[in-house]
Amino acid sequence: MWFTSSWLVLALAGQVQQSNAGQVQQPSAPVQAQPVDPQADKPIVSDPQFDSALPVLSDDINAPLEPMPAAPGAAPSGNVQPTGANEALAPVMAETPELTAPLPPLGTFDSTPPTEVADIDDKDVVIRYTTVVRGLDDLDLTGQFNGLSALKEGGGKAANAAMITARAREDEALAVRLMKSKGYYDGTAISTIEQPPANAGDPIRAIVSATPGNVYTLSSVKIDAGPVLPPDLLIRELPLKIGDRIEADRIQGAEANLALKLPQQGYPFVAVGQRDILLDDAKWTGDYTLPVDTGPRxxxxxxxxxxxxxxxxxxxxxxxxxxxxxxxxxxxxxxxxxxxxxxxxxxxxxxxxxxxxxxxxxxxxxxxxxxxxxxGPPRSLAATAGYSTGEGIKVEGSFTHRNVFPPEGALIGTVIAGTQEQGLSGTFRRSNAGKRDRTVTITAAANHSNYDAFNAFTGTLSARISYDSTPIWQKKFTYAFGVELVGTNESVYDFGLGRDARRTYGIAALPSQVQFDTSDSLLNPTKGYRLKFSLSPEASVSGGVRPYARVLVEGSIYQPVSESIVLAGRIRAGTIPGIARDDLAPSRRFYGGGGGSVRGYGYQRLGPFDPNGDPVGGRSINEFSLEARYRFGNFGIVPFIDGGNAYEGITPKGSDLRYGAGIGGRFYTNFGPMRVDVATPLNPRPGDGKVALYISIGQAF
The missing domain is CATH 3.10.20.310 (membrane protein fhac)
Incomplete structure (x- = not known):
C-alpha cells in the first residue's frame, strides 16, 4: 500500500516540478501584482477521493500483483488517459502475454555457477572433499566415470563450496551420458553435498547417485540402402540383431564394421549416414534405422x-x-x-x-x-661400427643414391676400414625389377683380410636375383640365387712343405639359398622360427679344376615365456664335399668361433690348427646357441651358452664340441638392439683367451 501510494505521489510531484521549470524558462515580462486566490491551497484531489480510486489489494504479501480494473469508458490503449476525480486509472496493457504471467518462486532458480566461473584460483582458501559414486558398479561404468569426472579431476580440493557444487552438477550429467551409452535411456543422477559434523575435521563428501532404470533393446534393425551384391551383404556385415542392447559401443562398432567390410567387397565409395533410433519408453525398446549410400560396385x-x-x-x-x-x-x-x-x-x-x-x-x-x-631425398649416408676379439675394430660406411636409374635403380658405394679388414665395393641394385619384390644386384668388390686363419687379397664380381625381406616388409619365404667370380691370393700352410705359402685361386660359384621365416622381427625377434638352407656349387682353379659344393643348414626358434623374457635357440651344420681341404681356398673353408658363432673363442679360432698354432679351417661344422633374453624398458640382459666346432672331414662330430658362456647387455633402439656380449671358453685349449668381447648391432641370431 505504501509503495504504491508513494510512487503515485512522486510521479505527481515530478509533473509539478516539470511545470514550474517550464514557467521559469519563459521570456522575461514585467512583474505585476496578482490577486490572491482563496482556493490556491485547496488540494486538486481530496484524500478520500484518492483512497477510493485505489484498487483493493490482497492480504497475502506473496500473492502476485493484481491488474487494476479499467474505468468505464477508458480507452483500450496502453497510454494513460487523463482522469477525473472519480475515474479509475486505465491499466497499462502488456505487449507480450509473458509479462502478465505470475513470477515463479525464487526457490525454483538454479543458482549454481558454471564450473568456469566457480573454478577460481584462490590459494588462500582450500576446501577438501571426497567423491562417492553410487549405482554405476553394476554397469561396469565406475572406471569410465572416474576417468572423466570433474570431481575426480579436482583432486579432492576446491577453493570454495560453489566450485564443489558445480563439479558435482557436471558429474550428474556425466553419469547420465554414461548410462545412456549402455542402453539405460531413463537413467537419472543426483548429487548431494554432505557437510561433516562440526569440529570433526573430516572432508566434505560429494556424492553422485545414479539410478539406471530399465535397459533398452532393439525392436527392429533396418538399413536404408539400394540393392547390393550379394543381396545379404549389408545385413551380414552389420552385426546387430533384434534384442541387442542399445549400447553406444555396440552400435558404433557395428557401423564401423560395415564401413570397413564393404570396401573389401567391391564398394570403395560407401558412405554410412547418421543413424536414427526411435525409442519407445513404454516398452523400453528402440527402432534402429541406418541410411547407407553404397556407391557403385x-x-x-x-x-x-x-x-x-x-x-x-x-x-x-x-x-x-x-x-x-x-x-x-x-x-x-x-x-x-x-x-x-x-x-x-x-x-x-x-x-x-x-x-x-x-x-x-x-x-x-x-x-x-x-x-x-x-x-623424398634420394641420397643417404650410413655407417656401422663394431668390435670383437679376433676381428678387431671394424667401421663400414656407405653412400646410396636410391633412384639414380629410375625406377628404383640404386647405386651404392661401400668402404670398410678396420684393423684386420679393409675393402671397397660398388653395387647396382634394381628393386622390384619387372616384378613385385624381385631384386637384381650386381657387385664389384676388392677386399683385404688379415686374420689368424689367412691373409687374403680378394677381388669379386657377382650378380644376384633375390626375393628379400626388409625392415618394413618382412616376408615368410625368401630366396636368392646368382653367380660369383672370385680371384684371391691367400696365405696357406703347406703341410707338404711344412711352411706358409701364398697361392692364387680362381673360383666360380652359383650360390643360392631359401629361407622360411615366421619371426616377428628381423633384428629383434621375440617369437616364431627361421629355417635356412644354402647351397653353392663351386669350382676352384689352382693347379687344376676341382668342383665341390658348400652346403649349410641353419634353424632358430624364439619362444616368449613371459612379457619380459624370451628363450632363443639356434643350431647350424655345414659340409663341403668333393674336394680335399688343402685344395680349398682358406677363405672358402668353415671356421668356428666369434660373435656370430661360438662366443668365448676368437674369430675363426675353432677347428684344426697348423704347427704354428694358426687355424686352418675345415670341411664341416656344427654349432648351437641358447639365450635367455630378459628385457626391462629399453635395456636388456642376456645370459647365453654356445657350443660347436669345425672339422677336417666332411661329417661334423658331436664328441669334440667346444663350449662358451657369458652374459650380454642390450640397449634397444627404434632400428634394433645395440649388443655387447662378454664370454669365456668353458673348455679352452692352450692359447685360447680367457675373455672375449663382442660389440655390434642386432641380436646374435
Missing part, C-alpha cells in the same frame, strides 16, 4: 600419379598384387601403399580410388587409383 582399372614423382604409373602397376577387372578390395590397395612406402623413395605417398564412370562387362564400374607422390 567397382573393380580395379587404371593408375594415375601426381605430385613430385619418384616413378611413373607403369611402375605402380608392377607393385600391385591385383589385375585389371578384379573386384575392388581395399586390403589390396593398402598392400600397394605399403609396397610404395617400402621403396624408401617417398617422404609422403597415398593411394586413393576415383570413379571413372566406365562400366565393365560384369556391370562393375572401373576405378582409377590415384597415387599422390612426394619424392
Amino acid at each position: 567397382s573393380s580395379f582399372g587404371t593408375y594415375s600419379t601426381e605430385g613430385k614423382l619418384a616413378f611413373d604409373a607403369k611402375h605402380v602397376g608392377v607393385l600391385a598384387r591385383f589385375k585389371d577387372g578384379e573386384l575392388y578390395d581395399n586390403r589390396k590397395v593398402d598392400d600397394l601403399r605399403d609396397a610404395l612406402v617400402a621403396t624408401g623413395l617417398f617422404s609422403t605417398v597415398s593411394v586413393e580410388p576415383r570413379r571413372t564412370g566406365v562400366i565393365a562387362a560384369d556391370g562393375t564400374e572401373k576405378v582409377d587409383l590415384l597415387v599422390r607422390q612426394e619424392a
Whole structure:
C-alpha cells in the first residue's frame, strides 16, 4: 500500500516540478501584482477521493500483483488517459502475454555457477572433499566415470563450496551420458553435498547417485540402402540383431564394421549416414534405422600419379598384387601403399580410388587409383661400427643414391676400414625389377683380410636375383640365387712343405639359398622360427679344376615365456664335399668361433690348427646357441651358452664340441638392439683367451 501510494505521489510531484521549470524558462515580462486566490491551497484531489480510486489489494504479501480494473469508458490503449476525480486509472496493457504471467518462486532458480566461473584460483582458501559414486558398479561404468569426472579431476580440493557444487552438477550429467551409452535411456543422477559434523575435521563428501532404470533393446534393425551384391551383404556385415542392447559401443562398432567390410567387397565409395533410433519408453525398446549410400560396385582399372614423382604409373602397376577387372578390395590397395612406402623413395605417398564412370562387362564400374607422390631425398649416408676379439675394430660406411636409374635403380658405394679388414665395393641394385619384390644386384668388390686363419687379397664380381625381406616388409619365404667370380691370393700352410705359402685361386660359384621365416622381427625377434638352407656349387682353379659344393643348414626358434623374457635357440651344420681341404681356398673353408658363432673363442679360432698354432679351417661344422633374453624398458640382459666346432672331414662330430658362456647387455633402439656380449671358453685349449668381447648391432641370431 505504501509503495504504491508513494510512487503515485512522486510521479505527481515530478509533473509539478516539470511545470514550474517550464514557467521559469519563459521570456522575461514585467512583474505585476496578482490577486490572491482563496482556493490556491485547496488540494486538486481530496484524500478520500484518492483512497477510493485505489484498487483493493490482497492480504497475502506473496500473492502476485493484481491488474487494476479499467474505468468505464477508458480507452483500450496502453497510454494513460487523463482522469477525473472519480475515474479509475486505465491499466497499462502488456505487449507480450509473458509479462502478465505470475513470477515463479525464487526457490525454483538454479543458482549454481558454471564450473568456469566457480573454478577460481584462490590459494588462500582450500576446501577438501571426497567423491562417492553410487549405482554405476553394476554397469561396469565406475572406471569410465572416474576417468572423466570433474570431481575426480579436482583432486579432492576446491577453493570454495560453489566450485564443489558445480563439479558435482557436471558429474550428474556425466553419469547420465554414461548410462545412456549402455542402453539405460531413463537413467537419472543426483548429487548431494554432505557437510561433516562440526569440529570433526573430516572432508566434505560429494556424492553422485545414479539410478539406471530399465535397459533398452532393439525392436527392429533396418538399413536404408539400394540393392547390393550379394543381396545379404549389408545385413551380414552389420552385426546387430533384434534384442541387442542399445549400447553406444555396440552400435558404433557395428557401423564401423560395415564401413570397413564393404570396401573389401567391391564398394570403395560407401558412405554410412547418421543413424536414427526411435525409442519407445513404454516398452523400453528402440527402432534402429541406418541410411547407407553404397556407391557403385567397382573393380580395379587404371593408375594415375601426381605430385613430385619418384616413378611413373607403369611402375605402380608392377607393385600391385591385383589385375585389371578384379573386384575392388581395399586390403589390396593398402598392400600397394605399403609396397610404395617400402621403396624408401617417398617422404609422403597415398593411394586413393576415383570413379571413372566406365562400366565393365560384369556391370562393375572401373576405378582409377590415384597415387599422390612426394619424392623424398634420394641420397643417404650410413655407417656401422663394431668390435670383437679376433676381428678387431671394424667401421663400414656407405653412400646410396636410391633412384639414380629410375625406377628404383640404386647405386651404392661401400668402404670398410678396420684393423684386420679393409675393402671397397660398388653395387647396382634394381628393386622390384619387372616384378613385385624381385631384386637384381650386381657387385664389384676388392677386399683385404688379415686374420689368424689367412691373409687374403680378394677381388669379386657377382650378380644376384633375390626375393628379400626388409625392415618394413618382412616376408615368410625368401630366396636368392646368382653367380660369383672370385680371384684371391691367400696365405696357406703347406703341410707338404711344412711352411706358409701364398697361392692364387680362381673360383666360380652359383650360390643360392631359401629361407622360411615366421619371426616377428628381423633384428629383434621375440617369437616364431627361421629355417635356412644354402647351397653353392663351386669350382676352384689352382693347379687344376676341382668342383665341390658348400652346403649349410641353419634353424632358430624364439619362444616368449613371459612379457619380459624370451628363450632363443639356434643350431647350424655345414659340409663341403668333393674336394680335399688343402685344395680349398682358406677363405672358402668353415671356421668356428666369434660373435656370430661360438662366443668365448676368437674369430675363426675353432677347428684344426697348423704347427704354428694358426687355424686352418675345415670341411664341416656344427654349432648351437641358447639365450635367455630378459628385457626391462629399453635395456636388456642376456645370459647365453654356445657350443660347436669345425672339422677336417666332411661329417661334423658331436664328441669334440667346444663350449662358451657369458652374459650380454642390450640397449634397444627404434632400428634394433645395440649388443655387447662378454664370454669365456668353458673348455679352452692352450692359447685360447680367457675373455672375449663382442660389440655390434642386432641380436646374435
